[in-house]
Amino acid sequence: MIKKGLFIMGLVFLLFVAGGCQPADHDVPSDETGQEDWKWRNIGLTDQSIDKIELASDGEEYVLSGGKIYYRKEDKWLVQSLDEEVSAFCLIEKDSHKTIVAGTARGSVYIKSGDEAEWRKADIMCLSEPIAKIIFVPRQNAVYVGQSSKNGGGLWRSYDEGKSWEKVTDLTVRGIAVNPDNPDIIYIVDRLTYLSTDRGKTWKKLDTPANYGVLIHPLYPDIAYIAYSNGVVTATHEGKITGYQRFYLPGGITRLEYNPAHVSEWALGIWDFPSGRGGLYYSMNGGVHWVEVGEKMTDTRILDLCFNQTGDRLYIGTAEKGLWVLNVRKLKEDVEM
Amino acid sequence: MKKVPVIILVIALILIAGIAAERFYFRTGEITLDNGFNWYENRSQNEIAAANEFAKERLENRYYVFVNGIFMDIGYEWDGVIYVPIRNISESLGWVVNWLPEMQLIQLVKGDEEAFVEIVNLFGKAYVELNRLENLLRLAEVQVHGGNIEIFTTGHKVPSISFNKLKRLNFYINGMKMTDRAVEYQGTKYIPARIFALSLGNRFKYDAEKGAAYINDKKIECVFIDGQAYSDLKQLEKVVNTENIEFGFRDFAVSSGNMLPVIYKGSGKEKTVALTFDDYLGESVYKLLEILDRYNVKATFFIIGSSIYQNADLVKEITSRGHVAANHTWDHLNCHSLTDDEVRAQLISTQLAIERCGGKAAHYFRPPGGYYDNKIVKIAQDIGLQTVLWSVNSTDADIHNTAADISQVVNRWVSPGAIVVMHTNRENTIEALPGIIEALQSRGYRFVTIEEMITSEGGK
Numbered sequence: 001m002i003k004k005g006l007f008i009m010g011l012v013f014l015l016f017v018a019g020g021c022q023p024a025d026h027d028v029p030s031d032e033t034g035q036e037d038w039k040w041r042n043i044g045l046t047d048q049s050i051d052k053i054e055l056a057s058d059g060e061e062y063v064l065s066g067g068k069i070y071y072r073k074e075d076k077w078l079v080q081s082l083d084e085e086v087s088a089f090c091l092i093e094k095d096s097h098k099t100i101v102a103g104t105a106r107g108s109v110y111i112k113s114g115d116e117a118e119w120r121k122a123d124i125m126c127l128s129e130p131i132a133k134i135i136f137v138p139r140q141n142a143v144y145v146g147q148s149s150k151n152g153g154g155l156w157r158s159y160d161e162g163k164s165w166e167k168v169t170d171l172t173v174r175g176i177a178v179n180p181d182n183p184d185i186i187y188i189v190d191r192l193t194y195l196s197t198d199r200g201k202t203w204k205k206l207d208t209p210a211n212y213g214v215l216i217h218p219l220y221p222d223i224a225y226i227a228y229s230n231g232v233v234t235a236t237h238e239g240k241i242t243g244y245q246r247f248y249l250p251g252g253i254t255r256l257e258y259n260p261a262h263v264s265e266w267a268l269g270i271w272d273f274p275s276g277r278g279g280l281y282y283s284m285n286g287g288v289h290w291v292e293v294g295e296k297m298t299d300t301r302i303l304d305l306c307f308n309q310t311g312d313r314l315y316i317g318t319a320e321k322g323l324w325v326l327n328v329r330k331l332k333e334d335v336e337m
Numbered sequence: 338m339k340k341v342p343v344i345i346l347v348i349a350l351i352l353i354a355g356i357a358a359e360r361f362y363f364r365t366g367e368i369t370l371d372n373g374f375n376w377y378e379n380r381s382q383n384e385i386a387a388a389n390e391f392a393k394e395r396l397e398n399r400y401y402v403f404v405n406g407i408f409m410d411i412g413y414e415w416d417g418v419i420y421v422p423i424r425n426i427s428e429s430l431g432w433v434v435n436w437l438p439e440m441q442l443i444q445l446v447k448g449d450e451e452a453f454v455e456i457v458n459l460f461g462k463a464y465v466e467l468n469r470l471e472n473l474l475r476l477a478e479v480q481v482h483g484g485n486i487e488i489f490t491t492g493h494k495v496p497s498i499s500f501n502k503l504k505r506l507n508f509y510i511n512g513m514k515m516t517d518r519a520v521e522y523q524g525t526k527y528i529p530a531r532i533f534a535l536s537l538g539n540r541f542k543y544d545a546e547k548g549a550a551y552i553n554d555k556k557i558e559c560v561f562i563d564g565q566a567y568s569d570l571k572q573l574e575k576v577v578n579t580e581n582i583e584f585g586f587r588d589f590a591v592s593s594g595n596m597l598p599v600i601y602k603g604s605g606k607e608k609t610v611a612l613t614f615d616d617y618l619g620e621s622v623y624k625l626l627e628i629l630d631r632y633n634v635k636a637t638f639f640i641i642g643s644s645i646y647q648n649a650d651l652v653k654e655i656t657s658r659g660h661v662a663a664n665h666t667w668d669h670l671n672c673h674s675l676t677d678d679e680v681r682a683q684l685i686s687t688q689l690a691i692e693r694c695g696g697k698a699a700h701y702f703r704p705p706g707g708y709y710d711n712k713i714v715k716i717a718q719d720i721g722l723q724t725v726l727w728s729v730n731s732t733d734a735d736i737h738n739t740a741a742d743i744s745q746v747v748n749r750w751v752s753p754g755a756i757v758v759m760h761t762n763r764e765n766t767i768e769a770l771p772g773i774i775e776a777l778q779s780r781g782y783r784f785v786t787i788e789e790m791i792t793s794e795g796g797k
Contacts, residue, residue, distance in 0.1 A: 150475045172472075191452035191473060229455030230441040244439070252455055273415040274395055274459040301416060319416065 039330040040296045050317030053306040054091040087130040103131025111162040124165040132174045140183045146173030168200035177214035185237045187214040208233045227256045251278045261311025269302025377750040378728040385707040402486045404545035406494030408564035420464040429545035460671040495548035500563040505589035514719040527567035535682035552576045600796035602728040603754030609785045611756045612636040618648035632774045634784040639703040642667035642687030649694035656696040661786040663701040727758035733766045740768035748776045
């Protein structure tokens with residue numbers, strides 16, 4: 001009788017558990033560091049907005065937040081003090097020597113090498129408007145600076161770490177992409193998308209309405225991915241549009257980044273401004289299917305995304321929630337489950 | 338000692354029974370709470386209330402946008418970023434604005450210049466970041482101050498008369514209050530030209546560089562009062578068809594009297610149910626009408642006004658078959674995002690369109706998305722409309738729901754006096770409808786229109 005009762009009780013308990021319990025949360029607390037088991041880490045600048053992230057090859061993190069460039073040393077964030085408000089920056093690494101190129105909201109460009117105490121002002125004739133974009137193309141040792149404003153802008157280039165500059169075009173620029181294998185191929189985007197196949201001497205307007213940004217995957221540089229608010233347009237470097245891909249996600253793109261180690265893995269920030277909702281999405285099949293990552297990034301506005309070189313860490317710059325790192329391996333394990 | 342497992346077993350069984358009762362008994366359509374709404378209906382009401390609260394909060398930081406001194410539209414600050422409506426501003430500066438649905442982008446064209454803009458969509462209206470628009474349109478000067486955004490492209494403001502110095506009047510179209518901001522100026526009565534044009538279903542446009550206003554692409558004589566174009570009736574009747582329409586001015590007065598209740602459900606005294614269909618008219622509505630006729634069921638259509646004139650025969654058909662044609666606004670915009678006069682124009686234009694197409698316009702209004710507050714209810718009431726929502730959401734607006742899902746939700750949650758919301762132009766709704774009607778008829782329900790439900794038994 002007792003056994004029967006216990007059996008029924010066990011059955012009832014199982015039914016109760018099956019009916020009432022929710023799936024366990026796989027999230028790992030952010031303070032669980034130093035082990036591969038962690039999924040999320042908040043690595044500081046909590047409550048700040050992180051506009052731009054750059055990673056050095058030695059793993060040192062550089063970010064732009066509130067008009068200042070920060071870098072992390074021994075778990076402490078230090079400021080690269082510059083009197084002007086910074087609007088864009090990039091990191092140049094050459095022979096284990098780091099140089100920062102910073103563009104300011106007043107249209108100046110400053111350069112600082114690791115061993116220099118002071119910033120050096122670049123001899124570059126930009127308008128007194130914010131610098132929109134700075135990129136470094138390592139294989140070509142080229143730095144590009146883009147500017148866009150109602151009064152004009154342009155694209156500038158330096159091949160000697162910012163010592164001398166040439167103006168490439170007067171077209172206004174918010175996004176730049178250069179084919180890493182072929183320095184002749186340059187894309188710029190602002191009001192429209194333009195392509196140059198002769199290092200910027202001539203420009204051709206692409207027959208695409210995309211104007212959000214251009215990405216060229218380092219492992220697959222034959223195609224440009226031109227992001228618009230809800231998807232990407234793919235184009236060959238002859239300027240031929242080969243595909244339109246719409247993502248059908250609830251909001252517009254705030255940032256799109258490709259995993260440098262896995263061609264088909266993309267990370268995406270989505271935000272719907274009227275509702276103030278959105279977050280981080282991840283695709284493992286080139287944007288065909290997206291998984292909402294949720295958890296720490298639920299209803300978080302993503303301002304920048306940056307993978308490390310091996311593609312197993314995703315750095316996430318957020319609006320007013322600091323800088324986060326996502327363990328991509330853990331994410332993939334959870335998704336596969 | 339032997340009794341312990343038995344006691345635990347009894348406790349466990351009580352727990353299970355409680356959960357079962359909650360899941361299978363309490364959550365049944367027929368079981369209602371003290372307020373007369375069942376579990377699902379209460380949840381639906383709470384969702385509507387929460388959505389309204391959220392929308393009002395997100396639309397709280399608003400900016401009135403002026404271009405060269407002319408009032409254009411309302412912008413918002415979201416997450417520290419100011420967004421402004423792109424269409425009205427761009428068109429007023431001579432840009433052609435094309436929506437590219439497949440890309441979800443707007444193309445701007447002016448002469449040889451072209452630009453593509455990613456937008457934020459709020460209920461079908463496109464917004465763009467103010468800074469981005471400043472760059473795209475090369476706006477010479479943009480000032481943000483005191484809740485206003487002042488854009489200048491010509492270096493001077495269009496001369497404007499101060500509204501506060503003028504005698505204020507109410508203005509009515511067929512007895513419906515169009516505005517309480519009409520004025521008397523130098524012995525002539527003036528009305529806001531844009532609201533007048535929109536109330537009569539016409540196109541209105543500003544040229545902010547010339548300081549001119551156009552209705553149906555024809556320039557109108559106007560004066561600017563507080564940044565808005567005002568004209569007298571004589572001028573407006575030259576460019577707008579006002580046949581069979583009566584206009585009237587009265588001294589300015591704020592309407593008084595009690596606010597009519599917002600209806601979510603009938604009284605429930607009788608076993609009645611009202612099927613309602615929202616949104617655009619189109620060919621597929623004929624299929625709904627055929628099904629309703631087959632079962633001799635009368636329903637209520639809350640129609641979006643902008644689809645009426647190209648479906649004039651259908652409007653006539655709806656009312657001639659005994660259904661009710663009611664108001665779902667002209668453009669299906671979130672009413673919280675409109676000015677008071679714009680809400681009035683949305684409602685009046687739809688009422689007039691139903692009447693002009695030979696239909697009988699009922700005196701009921703359903704706010705798009707269920708977005709309303711007391712102010713909107715009062716505005717509708719001034720036009721002679723009572724606000725009606727729903728108690729049972731059929732969930733057919735969710736494209737992932739099949740006909741079976743829709744039927745299941747409706748059949749489970751209908752209780753006496755239920756108002757069911759469904760939508761036009763959805764194949765799954767058309768497929769589900771016969772089954773829904775048969776199931777409810779077999780349970781003894783009688784189908785009524787909203788009009789019959791409210792007039793015969795009242796509502797709550």
